[in-house]
Amino acid sequence: MTTTPPGLTEVLQRTFSFPKRHFLSVLDLNEVEVASLLDLADGFVSLNRQTSKKLDLLKGRTLMNLFFENSTRTQSSFELAGKRLGADVVNMSPRSSAMSKGETLIDTAVTLNAMQPDLLVIRHASSGAASLLSQKVGCSVVNAGDGQHEHPTQALLDALSMRRAFGRIAGLKVAICGDVAHSRVARSNIALLQMLGAEVRLVGPPTLIPPAAERWNVQIFHDMREGIAGCDVVMMLRLQLERMDGVMAPSQREYFRFYGLDREKLALAAPGVRVMHPGPMNRGVEIDSEVADDLSVSLIQDQVEMGVAARMAVLTSLAARLENDR
Amino acid sequence: MSVRPTAYANVRLVDPASGYDGPGGLIVTEGVIADVVRGPDMGSLSKDIEVIDGKGAMLLPGLIDIRVKTGEPGAEPKETLKSAALAAAAGGVTTIVVQPDTHPVMDEPSVVDFILRRARDIGLINVYPAGAATKGGEGQRMAEIGLMHEAGCLYVTDADRPIVDSKVMRRVLAYAKAFDVLVAHRPADPWLSTGAAASEGEFASRMGLPGVPAIAEKIMLERDLALVELTGGRLLVDQLTTAAALESFQRARDKGLPVTATTSINHLSFNEIDIGDYRTFCKVEPPLRSEDDRQAVIEAVASGLIQVVVSAHAPAPAEDKRLPYDEAAPGAVGLQTLLPALLTFHHEGRIPLIDLIRAVTSAPADLLGLPAGRLAKGAPADLVLCDLNAPILIDADKLISKSKNSPFDGRRLQGKVLRTVVDGRTVFGA
Numbered sequence: 001m002t003t004t005p006p007g008l009t010e011v012l013q014r015t016f017s018f019p020k021r022h023f024l025s026v027l028d029l030n031e032v033e034v035a036s037l038l039d040l041a042d043g044f045v046s047l048n049r050q051t052s053k054k055l056d057l058l059k060g061r062t063l064m065n066l067f068f069e070n071s072t073r074t075q076s077s078f079e080l081a082g083k084r085l086g087a088d089v090v091n092m093s094p095r096s097s098a099m100s101k102g103e104t105l106i107d108t109a110v111t112l113n114a115m116q117p118d119l120l121v122i123r124h125a126s127s128g129a130a131s132l133l134s135q136k137v138g139c140s141v142v143n144a145g146d147g148q149h150e151h152p153t154q155a156l157l158d159a160l161s162m163r164r165a166f167g168r169i170a171g172l173k174v175a176i177c178g179d180v181a182h183s184r185v186a187r188s189n190i191a192l193l194q195m196l197g198a199e200v201r202l203v204g205p206p207t208l209i210p211p212a213a214e215r216w217n218v219q220i221f222h223d224m225r226e227g228i229a230g231c232d233v234v235m236m237l238r239l240q241l242e243r244m245d246g247v248m249a250p251s252q253r254e255y256f257r258f259y260g261l262d263r264e265k266l267a268l269a270a271p272g273v274r275v276m277h278p279g280p281m282n283r284g285v286e287i288d289s290e291v292a293d294d295l296s297v298s299l300i301q302d303q304v305e306m307g308v309a310a311r312m313a314v315l316t317s318l319a320a321r322l323e324n325d326r
Numbered sequence: 327m328s329v330r331p332t333a334y335a336n337v338r339l340v341d342p343a344s345g346y347d348g349p350g351g352l353i354v355t356e357g358v359i360a361d362v363v364r365g366p367d368m369g370s371l372s373k374d375i376e377v378i379d380g381k382g383a384m385l386l387p388g389l390i391d392i393r394v395k396t397g398e399p400g401a402e403p404k405e406t407l408k409s410a411a412l413a414a415a416a417g418g419v420t421t422i423v424v425q426p427d428t429h430p431v432m433d434e435p436s437v438v439d440f441i442l443r444r445a446r447d448i449g450l451i452n453v454y455p456a457g458a459a460t461k462g463g464e465g466q467r468m469a470e471i472g473l474m475h476e477a478g479c480l481y482v483t484d485a486d487r488p489i490v491d492s493k494v495m496r497r498v499l500a501y502a503k504a505f506d507v508l509v510a511h512r513p514a515d516p517w518l519s520t521g522a523a524a525s526e527g528e529f530a531s532r533m534g535l536p537g538v539p540a541i542a543e544k545i546m547l548e549r550d551l552a553l554v555e556l557t558g559g560r561l562l563v564d565q566l567t568t569a570a571a572l573e574s575f576q577r578a579r580d581k582g583l584p585v586t587a588t589t590s591i592n593h594l595s596f597n598e599i600d601i602g603d604y605r606t607f608c609k610v611e612p613p614l615r616s617e618d619d620r621q622a623v624i625e626a627v628a629s630g631l632i633q634v635v636v637s638a639h640a641p642a643p644a645e646d647k648r649l650p651y652d653e654a655a656p657g658a659v660g661l662q663t664l665l666p667a668l669l670t671f672h673h674e675g676r677i678p679l680i681d682l683i684r685a686v687t688s689a690p691a692d693l694l695g696l697p698a699g700r701l702a703k704g705a706p707a708d709l710v711l712c713d714l715n716a717p718i719l720i721d722a723d724k725l726i727s728k729s730k731n732s733p734f735d736g737r738r739l740q741g742k743v744l745r746t747v748v749d750g751r752t753v754f755g756a
Contacts, residue, residue: 169503206500222504246460246467248497253469258504 008055011043015057019319022134022141025153034159034196039162041306041313046307048084049310057316058087059297061118065091066108067144068124073279074144077119081311085319088121105129106136113137118322119315122146127184148182154278155188157243157310159196161302164234166276170197173270175221175228177203178237178259178286179248181210185278186237190216203227204259207248208239223258229268235276235293236261238288244285252285262288266297276298331355332377332750335368337380337711340389342684343691343700351386354707357750363512364702380711381688383744387664387687387699388420388708392456393564393636394453397463398729400429400672403432403743405728407441410661411450413755417662418710418743419637421452423702426463427485433458433469435477435563450753452698454480459498459509466491468498472643475505480694481562483510486611488546493555494731499559508586508693510562513537513547513571514612523652525613530596535651543612547571551578554585562693563587566632567689569622574629577745586693587631589623590638591667592658596620596733605649606627606654607722607734613656625683627676628677634693637664663734667712668716669741679714684712707750713736716742 005043017128018037020028020305029037030176030225047053063082066318067075082089094108103111105124113136120141127147134141145151163169174193180186180202201219202209221227228234239248239255249255256262266273275291276299283289297323332354339350339362351368353361353375354367361368371377391414397404407424414422424441426432430443438455445453457474459482461467471482482502489495491512520540524530526537548562552575554561566575566587577584592610597617600608608614615623627630640657647654660667668686671677691699698708701743722735 205504207497246469249501250461250468250470250472254473257476258472 003103003276004122008047011040011047014040015320016040017320019321021119021321023152023314023318024130024134024141024143025150025190025261026155026195029192031195033154033165034192037156037313037317038160040316041092041156042307043269044166044309045306048305049231053084055084055087056086058085058319061087061289061319062116063087063315064112064121065089065123066094066112066120066122067092068122068129069145071123072146074123077279077304078144078311080308081315082119084231084308085312085315101307105132109136113139119318138180140322141281142318143270144316145184147184148187149184149186151184152188153314154185154309155192157303157306158189158276159192159234160306160310161276161299162274164302165299165325166232166305169193173201173231174233174235175199175201175203175231176235176237177224177227177261179208179239179243180204180213180237180244181208183237189235190218201227201231201236205249225268230266231269231273233274233276234261234266234269238278238280238282239286241282241285252264256285260284260286260288261291263290266291273297276300276303276324278303308317330374330638331360332370332374333368333377334380334385334709334711335377337383337385339364339385339701340680340702342680343688343702345680347680351380352701355749357707359701359703359705359707362703363712365627371723377539378546382708383686384515384573384714385701386683386710387701388746388748389418389563390421390491390688390690390699390712391637391639391661391686392423392480392634393425393590393659394422394639395425395427397641398428398444399437403728404643407444407453408448408450409728410450410639411453412659413659414451415748416726416743417711418665418746419451419455419661420708420710420748421696422478422661423454423456423694426456426458426483427487429565431458431463431600432456432479433461433463435470435473435557438477438479441617445744451711451748454478456588457482458508459484459505460489460494463487464492465491465494468494468501470508471498471502472505476599481508481510483564485506486512488514488516492549495550496553497559499553499561500557503557503559506560508560508562510564511550512564512612513543513566515542515545518542518545522613522638523609524601525598525615527598527616529601533601533604533686538613540615541570543568544570544574547574551575551583551585554578554583555581556710558584560748561586562582565590565593565612565636566626567593567612567623568619572626572631572673579631586633588634588636589627589632591660591664592638592733593620593623594627595667595670600733601651606649606651606652606734607658607731607735609651609654609656610658610733611656624671624676625680628681630681633689635668635684639659641727645730647731657731658733659725659729661719662725662734663739665712665743666739666741667734669714673740707746707747710743711745711755713742715740718742
């Protein structure tokens with residue numbers, strides 16, 4: 001048992017019981033729930049900055065990280081979140097275990113379910129995988145990224161970073177730039193930011209904007225200068241290098257010329273603009289190091305810190321719900 | 327560039343951009359058209375003006391030929407940019423757009439820049455490059471369309487090679503749209519075309535030549551038009567040559583799709599029978615079509631459905647042509663014969679003169695956003711003085727191109743270029 005750090009009591013008062021068993025999609029949330037999660041996460045940020053970070057909110061619980069796709073960043077973020085809350089954390093990489101040998105996702109789910117985890121965090125290359133898994137297990141499932149569909153905890157941590165930087169989200173102009181077509185980060189962010197009253201723009205070459213995205217109540221720009229003009233937040237997305245060799249874009253140098261964020265383009269954004277990137281970055285391809293490393297504009301480091309806090313908020317709220325079920 | 331202003335007096339002005347065809351003259355200062363006078367009276371001209379008496383000849387905007395191949399870089403023995411420029415000047419062509427299927431392929435900005443620098447050094451006529459749509463012109467991966475556009479390429483195309491993969495074509499059209507870059511594509515179904523040396527039909531069958539059916543053009547065109555509808559990208563149909571494909575194209579135009587088409591002077595002037603006794607100078611890509619197709623293409627130029635006529639200038643030296651028909655290289659030179667060959671349709675009373683001239687001046691200029699191609703105040707002084715009626719005999723050996731592969735060899739045509747002017751400088755004639 002850790003000593004009670006200052007502010008913990010207050011933070012714990014913010015805990016609310018999440019009304020759903022799973023955390024799969026931003027579309028499952030409403031504005032009140034998001035505000036509560038952000039408030040709670042905000043509290044965890046302070047606690048995480050203290051020397052002693054250990055809490056016991058998830059004591060006795062088992063958290064399984066089930067990552068079918070490699071992701072050091074997200075996996076360690078969930079792992080830390082679980083451990084700081086006192087849960088037992090197990091990391092499974094099905095690719096390197098017997099589970100990869102012809103077993104279906106559902107077989108895997110049934111197997112894992114038999115081990116009685118309380119929280120299952122899944123990352124999978126197929127859209128809808130988290131939802132499918134959630135139908136087959138008795139525990140809570142957290143979507144840590146399913147294909148090109150959603151990455152709801154990323155949207156939550158992005159919202160937290162923005163709210164802390166600007167004090168609000170409503171009314172912000174946010175340009176989401178780059179490979180929107182293949183981005184689960186973009187889809188979750190569009191939905192969450194719009195729910196919170198931000199104005200969302202999508203910026204990228206036509207090959208990287210999802211078909212019919214104009215029906216998402218967003219403005220679409222193929223000229224990055226026009227797209228980020230007057231924006232408060234420029235959110236860059238990662239473009240996989242293999243998509244940049246004549247497939248979705250002609251070359252890295254052409255991509256950087258027209259869609260890479262550098263000082264010159266950033267100067268067109270609103271005064272006080274902040275730059276975000278979900279990581280890992282392709283420096284000199286989608287973002288100039290000069291911009292990425294400028295702490296007066298870049299929120300990229302903050303995003304990583306907020307990630308742990310936001311995930312702690314999600315896990316705590318889901319666990320509170322489990323408590324009620326009992 | 328002469329500082330002294332020049333007046334072209336006593337000429338028949340033919341200016342499709344304004345629709346004017348009648349007596350008049352114009353004054354050129356500093357390489358730019360300073361004034362256009364309509365009517366026979368030029369008024370009193372200042373003494374510093376050098377007056378060129380056209381003696382009633384036709385003065386039209388310099389021709390713009392948007393589909394020209396040279397051998398530079400990579401195959402200079404066939405044709406250099408300079409020999410092509412000289413041939414163009416002799417033919418009244420003042421602007422050419424060279425195709426990217428060179429060695430190396432013009433698929434990145436430094437090659438575009440190379441062509442522009444070479445053209446500047448040669449300094450005879452305006453030369454612009456078209457960039458490759460895909461890397462290496464191989465139809466697999468997009469080329470650097472944005473950077474080439476910035477470097478000065480006028481459109482992108484894989485030239486003779488169709489982009490087979492529909493996904494690649496879709497991406498090229500969609501991507502180019504972001505830069506408002508025109509994509510030119512030759513409609514030819516690759517599988518139906520494989521191995522073909524002529525147009526499929528009774529004649530090819532009798533000659534024993536493997537043929538490609540005319541619908542190979544329609545099949546690929548229909549795909550391209552559907553992709554234009556999906557992506558909103560601008561398409562230039564490179565050389566429409568069949569009646570079947572024209573039907574599809576008409577439908578797309580009626581729908582308002584952003585599509586334009588060219589045809590070549592070869593397909594307007596010859597049909598499959600001209601292959602005759604295996605005349606390889608008449609082997610072109612796409613192959614010469616039936617007379618019904620040729621008539622449909624002439625009709626489409628007359629109606630304005632096909633807006634642009636190109637020479638499809640493709641030099642091939644004798645060693646590539648003096649081969650059995652199916653082994654011979656395709657292509658025909660055409661820069662020097664484009665204008666007189668086109669005037670045939672005026673002399674035959676098939677197409678009004680001003681409409682013919684439009685297809686090689688203001689129509690391509692408007693399509694590519696060029697300031698030339700019109701006799702208007704402020705436009706570059708790119709001009710051709712031409713005797714509309716003078717008879718000429720085409721002698722391929724006397725053509726200026728390094729390669730002499732002209733299907734017009736031995737033809738009697740009417741229309742002689744007297745003088746060609748680029749930016750106010752006389753580059754051909756006196």
